[in-house]
Amino acid sequence: MAIDTCIFDAYGTLFDVNAAARQAAEDTPDLAEIWQKLSADWRDKQLQYTWLRAITGDHVDFWQVTGDGLDWAMEAAGLDDPKLRERLMQLYWELAAYPEVPDMLGALKDQGRATGILSNGSPEMLQGAVRSAGIGRLLDHVLSVESVGVFKPSSKVYDMVGRAFGCAAGDVLFVSANGWDAASAKSYGFRAVWVNRAGAPVDRLPGRPDHVLSDLSGLPELVAGL
Known part of the structure; x- marks a missing residue:
């Protein structure tokens, strides 16, 4: 066939889902050593939240899930920086x-x-x-x-x-x-x-x-x- x-x-x-964190790390010293871990955690949580929401029926769009995943990853990395969050989310539009x-x-x-x-x-x-x-x-x-x-x-x-x-x-x-x-x-x-x-x-x-x-x-x- x-x-x-x-x-x-x-x-x-x-x-490339790692492109946002990698690009942000080029001009953000706080990310230079941790961007790969941050990106991996971000992606893992993004996917996990889609699976869980598919099971429970609590659907939101992928932009919301992407932001929720980033919030978890940034907290896990000890990052509390709204401007960095905004930059990372903006870069996701241009992967x-x-x-x-x-x-x-x-x-x-x-x-x-x-x-x-x-x-x-x-x-x-x-x-x-x-x-x-x-x-x-x-x-x-x-x-x-x-x-x-x-x-x-x-x-x-x-x-x-x-x-x-x-x-x-x-x-x-x-x-x-x-x-x-x-x-x-x-x-x-x-x-x-x-x-x-x-x-x-x-x-x-x-x-x-x-x-x-x-x-x-x-x-x-x-x-x-x-």
Whole structure:
């Protein structure tokens, strides 16, 4: 079965979630030694809060969850600096794309594939990141969970792909740097690629990704061979 549609998670997959803390550390002495830990805690809490809110039904948008995660991370680091918080949140609107992303998306479009984003991010956050990275012309749809009011890995989120692209689940290759997201997409019925940038073990979940890559540069060749 040919792959017609390639769908990407956004944060950590196309966009570098560490970029905000790393950039802020360049001109903030208090962050020079701790920005990596701060960024990791921020991301961990951001994800944990999406899972918990999906279970409890207490939905808020991803901007709120991102701020809540940062507040926890800053308190854990002993940082009480409203101006730093404001700067870090502002930088999240402008996260850098990984270097290989534009060429990778361009190669998929040259192959005739439909491409899109399926993300927990709010529409405004995603628009900002896509615009900052200059990749809007390479995406057919940018889909936000705000359309269904629940975070991944709810099947309601993955359902959005079929509605937007008019395709069957088996015709979709779903790409995520989050192991749990790739596993959930596989269980849903997509073919899945896990972008394992950190070299982590595969998550012990019912779904297992069909392919594992260390970055996105080899994706067009992989898709061409499917």
